[in-house]
Amino acid sequence: MLQGQVDYDRIAASYDRRFAHGGLSGPASALSELISDMRAKRILEVGCGTGHWLESLADSSGQLYGLDLSAAMLGQAQQRDKRFHLTRGRAGQLPFPDASFDLVFCINAIHHFQQQQRFVREAKRLLRSGGALAVIGMDPRCDLSRWYIYDYFEGTYETDLVRFPSWGTVLEWMAASGFEQAKWQLVEQILDNKQGRAVLDDPFLQKEACSQLALLTNEAYATGVRQIEAAIQAAEARGENLKFPTDLFLAMLVGRVHGKAVVPARNP
Ligand SMILES: C[S@@+](CC[C@H](N)C(=O)[O-])C[C@H]1O[C@@H](n2cnc3c(N)ncnc32)[C@H](O)[C@@H]1O
Secondary structure: OEOOOOOHHHHHHHHHHHHOOOOOOHHHHHHHHHHHHHOOOEEEEEOOOOOHHHHHOOOOOOEEEEEEOOHHHHHHHHHHOOOOEEEEOEOOEOOOOOOOEEEEEEEOOHHHOOOHHHHHHHHHHHEEEEEEEEEEEOOOOOOOOEEHHHHHOOOHHHHHHHHOOOHHHHHHHHHHOOOEEEEEEEEEEEEOOEEHHHHHHOHHHOOOOOHHHHOEOHHHHHHHHHHHHHHHHHHHHOOOOOEEOEEEEEEEEEEEOOOOOOOOOOOO
């Protein structure tokens, strides 16, 4: 029913459709605040994809670096902004010298990394004194969340329990790697309740709009869509408008590296 990994090279050209309705403001605001608090100058996003989040930070005075495994995703990012410093590589083996960044962040990507804990250790190695690692994403274990995709596409929830580290686990990895003050902060609630047939136009119901569906075989995906259609029909026959809830939470987990940030001298 499942395919191994999402092929981002294949879907790179259409990936940004997910941001067509403006995207989410919470993660960008939380990152901007962190950058300005820390006065971070060299900033790296690991798993940067098409550079959507790097672009949201373009007003910060930092130099923006992105790393991703997919050459095609990086190609999209470079088209977005020629000033991004982009590198192809793996999160578990970051090709940068020790103590070369002030902020390393990762958003909606850690669940794709094969070496998740090693990524946290690598981020620690890359960070300067006073630097920080920020990991932003959802935890499918969160009791408050609901997502109709999990209800209608068999196995997607169970697969996510395996792919996604819990928020607590990421904080433990940070502590084990020597980060201080590992903290949790809610940065976004994604709320979008579709009713009845309107769900069939949900952009996130497209096969490749989210990794939960992209990982399904075509047959498993088609079965899920048929189940949604059958549920709508049955509800209509009862005179009801069926609800398809999306209520997901994104948290930002921040680990700090001991020491004061070395703030470059200001020009007189
Ligand atoms: C869901 S996308 C997120 C992209 C971007 N952060 C965003 O939110 O739009 C996940 C990204 O992680 C990248 N990726 C997967 N495995 C990786 C790895 N081991 N190292 C670095 N990047 C990886 C994929 O190529 C893809 O671009």
